[in-house]
Amino acid sequence: MRALARKGKSAAVRLYRGYNRRKVQxxxxxxxxxxxxxxxxxxxxxxxxxxxxxxxxxxxxxxxxxxxxxxxxxxxxxxxxxxxxxxxxxxxxxxxxxxxxxxxxxxxxxxxxxxxxxxxxxxxxxxxxxxxxxxxxxxxxxxxxxxxxxxxxxxxxxxxxxxxxxxxxxxxxxxxxxxxxxxxxxxxxxxxxxxxxxxxxxxxxxxxxxxxxxxxxIPNAVPPMAGDVAKLDAKVVVAVGRLTRLKGFHRLITAWETVAAAHPDWKLRIFGAGPQEENLAQQIVEAGLTGKVELPGPTSDVGAELEKASIFVLSSRHEGFPMTILEAMAKGLAIVSFNSPHGPKEMITDEVDGLLVKPRTNANLASSIIRVIEDEQLRRDLAGRAVETAHTYDVDVIGEKWDALLAELLARRDGTYVRPQRPQPPEPSEPVAPEPQEPSEVRPQSP
The missing domain is CATH 3.40.50.2000 (Glycogen Phosphorylase B;)
Incomplete structure (x- = not known):
């Protein structure tokens, strides 16, 4: 029976491939x-x-x-x-x-x-x-x-x-x-x-x-955003994302208990919607953070909300390529992020255009946020260099990579593709033998 089933499957595969060939023709x-x-x-x-x-x-x-x-x-x-x-x-x-x-x-x-x-x-x-x-x-x-x-x-x-x-x-x-x-x-x-x-x-x-x-x-590009860069004078920290366990907002709220104790005049706003919204709201109440941590819901104008803040925090332990980091960089915010092994670790140069939190604990996250709150010069330095980093992800820069990819794939299909030649290392030059010297003319000495 198994042999019969295998034959039937292989016959179906041949029919399918034959059908594909006829359609392609x-x-x-x-x-x-x-x-x-x-x-x-x-x-x-x-x-x-x-x-x-x-x-x-x-x-x-x-x-x-x-x-x-x-x-x-x-x-x-x-x-x-x-x-x-x-x-x-x-x-x-x-x-x-x-x-x-x-x-x-x-x-x-x-x-x-x-x-x-x-x-x-x-x-x-x-x-x-x-x-x-x-x-x-x-x-x-x-x-x-x-x-x-x-x-x-x-x-x-x-x-x-x-x-x-x-x-x-x-x-x-x-x-x-x-x-x-x-x-x-x-x-x-x-x-x-x-x-x-x-x-x-x-x-x-x-x-x-x-x-x-x-x-x-090909990384993602920074989406166009209206307005200007943040002035960095607002005592507001922002986080953005779908309200799921994966995004780690429950850890951020726990860390904020330490931040709020040291700086009660600062506020945390977490924008987004999702299945954890009710749990997070309850956690805020139980932690005594009502009025200090807000869940405003989703926003279609992320740029406007980032512009009203001074610090952006990413609390996910694992991320692919978080667009919110790019958006926050483009808006000139100081970035504090867990040192996730893929996206944030590649996007942020630690102590240059953001802070990478490692080891990834709630206490270390709180400590990094407090450091940026208390050191205004650090906050402005990180934010200024973040804007420079964001420019390398402009739509036109990333779009050109997609243009090149589509052109290459089409060339591979129509037979015009030419594989780029890898640069060959220069051949070692042979030592040049010194030219023989003419024998010097020996003049007879005068008697």
Whole structure:
């Protein structure tokens, strides 16, 4: 029976590959004119959404860009987006279709998404069907996916005539083991894999037995923000992020008990929404920090809130590439961050444009915040150099890296790619023998 099953599976694979070959033969030539970006929920809140909007706006200058959202669970985008960018929603949960098939399939668990994917519970067989149909409908252009489950689906389902790019916003080492195994064997089918950090790039180079055609690092760009840099005269410390355990705001509140005791005139504001909101509010009350720690909720204008503060704190022990650090740097705030091994450690030069807290304890976090509060010159020095660092992440600087990547992937497809020559070390020069000297003329001495 097993042998029969193996034969049946291999026959199905051959049929599938043959079907792909026939579709590719009829497909238009490779192109980067159309760029589609897959997102879980484009109208939600989160760093990935904001950075995708930022990238889409840049690419829309020279490409037809469409953000393809798996879900629609809010009527309008939370973040502003370039009007040239189009939107498509695969599963509109605000206005579900009356399709009887949807009623049945939406009650069944997803087969495309790995169970260990953090968004697995957001998918079902109906979203599987809509996603698979969409990916299989494409026969040219560029398709960019933005999370492991979507990267795996694109690697498995996209026609070979489509240029496929997986973008990773979460470090490989933080992924569940079953997902890492799928990544090792499926990501090789992608045209490119883009990481946000050098550390993650190294991990992928070591982990993947066979690699995509291009494995590279392109960090996120600073999104455009209105207003000016902070004046650093407000006695306000800011933190921003989704209110989950992963972001470590419960640790920050614990650390603030020490800060508030030393500097009761300073205030902590934590912007965001999420499942931990009620727990954090209760922790603030129980710690006697009412009025000293605020939870104002989410904000669509992060820049305006950063401008009203003097210090930004990141309390996550693990991060991919936190956009909030870049935004705070661009607004000229002094940064205090846990020394997370990937994003913050690469983004911040300790004691230069921010402070990295190590070891990552609540007491050390409190001590670093107090140090920046009490040393105004340090606060202004860190903030000034943070603005300089932020300029290296300007949209045009990062956008040029995406331009170069798309141009290279297209050249690889149409046969015009020329592999850059590695500079050869100079050949050692041979020692030059000294020229023979003419024998000096011996003049006879006068008698």
């Amino acid at each position: 009829k497909a238009p030539p490779p192109s980067t004119k159309q760029v589609r970006i897959l997102l879980l929920h484009s109208n939600g809140m989160g760093g990935t959404i904001r950075t995708v909007f930022n990238l889409a706006g840049y690419l829309a200058e020279h490409h037809d860009v469409e953000i393809v959202s798996i879900l629609k669970e809010a009527e309008e985008p939370f973040f502003p987006v370039d009007p040239r960018v189009k939107f498509r929603f695969l599963d509109d949960r605000l206005n579900p279709s009356a399709d009887p098939l949807r009623a049945v399939l939406s009650k069944m668990p997803s087969k495309i998404m790995p169970k260990e994917e953090s968004a697995y519970h957001r998918f079902n067989l109906w979203t599987d069907l809509k996603l698979a149909r969409y990916i299989r409908s494409l026969d040219t252009g560029v398709l960019i996916a933005t999370r492991p489950g979507l990267n795996l689906a694109v690697a498995q389902l996209a026609l070979p005539s489509v240029i496929t790019i997986g973008q990773e916003h979460v470090a490989l080492r933080t992924q569940a083991e079953p997902i890492q195994e799928l990544i090792k064997w499926r990501y090789r089918r992608l045209d490119a894999l883009v990481t946000l950090t050098k550390a993650d790039l190294r991990d992928y180079r070591e982990a993947l037995p066979k690699k995509p055609k291009k494995l590279t690092r």
